[in-house]
Amino acid sequence: MQDKTDIILIDDDTDLRRATRQTLELAGFAVEDHANAQSALGALSAATPAIVVTDIRMPGMDGLELFARIKTIDPDLPVILITGHGDITMAVQAMHDGAYDFIAKPFPADRLAQTVRRAVEKRRLVMENRFLRQAAEESRDDLPLIGQTPAMEHLRQMLRQIADTDVDVLVAGETGSGKEVVATLLHRWSRRKNGNFVALNCGALPETVIESELFGHEAGAFTGAQKKRVGRIEHASGGTLFLDEIESMPVATQVKMLRVLEMREVSPLGTNDVRPVDLRVVAAAKIDLGNPAERGDFREDLYYRLNVVTVSIPPLRERRADIPLLFSHFLARAAERFKREAPSLTSAVHQHLASHSWPGNVRELAHYAERVALGLAEPATPAAATGTIPSDGHASLPERMEQHEAELIRTALIENEGDVRRTIEALQIPRKTFYDKLQRHGINRADYE
Ligand SMILES: Nc1ncnc2c1ncn2[C@@H]1O[C@H](COP(=O)(O)OP(=O)(O)OP(=O)(O)O)[C@@H](O)[C@H]1O
Numbered sequence: 335m336q337d338k339t340d341i342i343l344i345d346d347d348t349d350l351r352r353a354t355r356q357t358l359e360l361a362g363f364a365v366e367d368h369a370n371a372q373s374a375l376g377a378l379s380a381a382t383p384a385i386v387v388t389d390i391r392m393p394g395m396d397g398l399e400l401f402a403r404i405k406t407i408d409p410d411l412p413v414i415l416i417t418g419h420g421d422i423t424m425a426v427q428a429m430h431d432g433a434y435d436f437i438a439k440p441f442p443a444d445r446l447a448q449t450v451r452r453a454v455e456k457r458r459l460v461m462e463n464r465f466l467r468q469a470a471e472e473s474r475d476d477l478p479l480i481g482q483t484p485a486m487e488h489l490r491q492m493l494r495q496i497a498d499t500d501v502d503v504l505v506a507g508e509t510g511s512g513k514e515v516v517a518t519l520l521h522r523w524s525r526r527k528n529g530n531f532v533a534l535n536c537g538a539l540p541e542t543v544i545e546s547e548l549f550g551h552e553a554g555a556f557t558g559a560q561k562k563r564v565g566r567i568e569h570a571s572g573g574t575l576f577l578d579e580i581e582s583m584p585v586a587t588q589v590k591m592l593r594v595l596e597m598r599e600v601s602p603l604g605t606n607d608v609r610p611v612d613l614r615v616v617a618a619a620k621i622d623l624g625n626p627a628e629r630g631d632f633r634e635d636l637y638y639r640l641n642v643v644t645v646s647i648p649p650l651r652e653r654r655a656d657i658p659l660l661f662s663h664f665l666a667r668a669a670e671r672f673k674r675e676a677p678s679l680t681s682a683v684h685q686h687l688a689s690h691s692w693p694g695n696v697r698e699l700a701h702y703a704e705r706v707a708l709g710l711a712e713p714a715t716p717a718a719a720t721g722t723i724p725s726d727g728h729a730s731l732p733e734r735m736e737q738h739e740a741e742l743i744r745t746a747l748i749e750n751e752g753d754v755r756r757t758i759e760a761l762q763i764p765r766k767t768f769y770d771k772l773q774r775h776g777i778n779r780a781d782y783e
Pocket residue numbers: 478479480481507508509510511512513514515516620660696697700
């Protein structure tokens with residue numbers, strides 16, 4: 335159903351349906367019509383902003399049964415019944431049961447338009463109230479997903495839609511863009527919320543540890559496995575398993591994970607047990623796994639298995655209108671935490687907010703707000719504004735260190751032909767740190783292959 339539809343009209347009689355539709359359209363309403371109740375039901379949900387006008391006598395599901403079904407979907411959705419000869423008693427009963435109104439055939443056009451207008455207005459108020467209540471709840475939440483740009487509204491709406499389904503979700507977004515926030519909300523907004531939210535960072539653990547973490551093991555399954563251990567997958571059963579930095583999952587583990595996702599069962603290491611798990615997997619990736627060039631050794635089949643639904647979080651620079659809102663939220667929070675008055679903002683801060691490219695996204699903005707709250711934010715320089723550092727002799731020590739770091743990373747990438755694993759080994763830093771630094775310095779690894 336289209337968002338702007340006001341009325342869903344159901345009548346099996348083609349001529350009558352066409353005439354009624356025309357009447358309603360002339361009265362200024364957007365109408366979607368259906369020839370039977372089944373098809374209309376398919377277009378309806380509690381999120382439907384429209385009202386329903388339906389004939390009572392129809393083959394298959396009749397208007398009264400349709401009304402009963404709609405009540406279970408959303409009791410506040412106004413249903414107007416069109417009645418023929420002899421249906422009046424039924425229609426009156428339906429009104430007792432909560433139908434909005436009934437109109438007896440044949441009816442004058444303005445009688446229909448009038449009742450429809452009131453019903454549409456009532457629906458609008460109900461939807462608005464729900465929206466406000468929900469917004470109030472969300473801002474009370476200790477984990478808000480702040481943002482009013484269309485991109486964020488869309489994201490929130492999508493999360494609401496999919497949260498309570500069991501589909502596996504791939505969350506894609508740059509560093510600090512809010513992937514973990516999204517994963518947590520998918521859990522909290524689902525009926526799994528009383529189960530465990532189990533997060534595993536696939537990039538932070540060595541290959542040898544990750545499998546026993548995920549699958550668990552029996553005592554003695556391998557050297558060092560003294561005690562039996564329940565794996566994170568089993569621990570997440572009934573709840574949500576969050577696989578962070580899935581792009582860093584070792585290939586051998588990917589194969590086993592694929593099996594878990596397909597079979598919904600897990601075998602702890604060192605056992606022949608097969609245990610069923612009731613799992614919802616949310617995976618997060620910083621790179622575009624759909625792109626073979628970026629995917630590298632990430633298995634395509636696992637990508638497709640995870641990619642039932644992909645939630646893409648746009649980088650902050652593509653939703654700049656949210657920056658002031660986010661910033662004031664973080665500033666207030668920081669001031670409270672540091673027990674200080676939130677400072678009034680200098681033009682340098684305003685300028686930085688408006689011109690910086692925020693490669694570290696929301697996290698970088700939150701850190702900046704903390705520095706501002708502490709009075710430590712440096713005045714915005716042209717360098718800070720563009721995210722690059724001038725290489726003249728006037729750079730400060732921190733700027734020169736940044737520059738030097740970027741240089742060392744570029745050199746390591748050149749020496750290792752852009753190979754991630756080798757470059758990370760050469761630099762001796764965790765994979766996550768490596769990707770964060772690439773982002774921060776605006777280095778594109780693929781350029782070095
Ligand atoms: N829309 C938002 N509203 C409020 N806070 C947000 C929002 N997006 C992100 N944050 C905050 O920004 C910080 C970074 O978010 P998060 O940890 O979810 O990012 P991430 O995408 O998982 O980053 P990384 O890729 O580095 O793991 C967190 O403190 C989070 O609470």
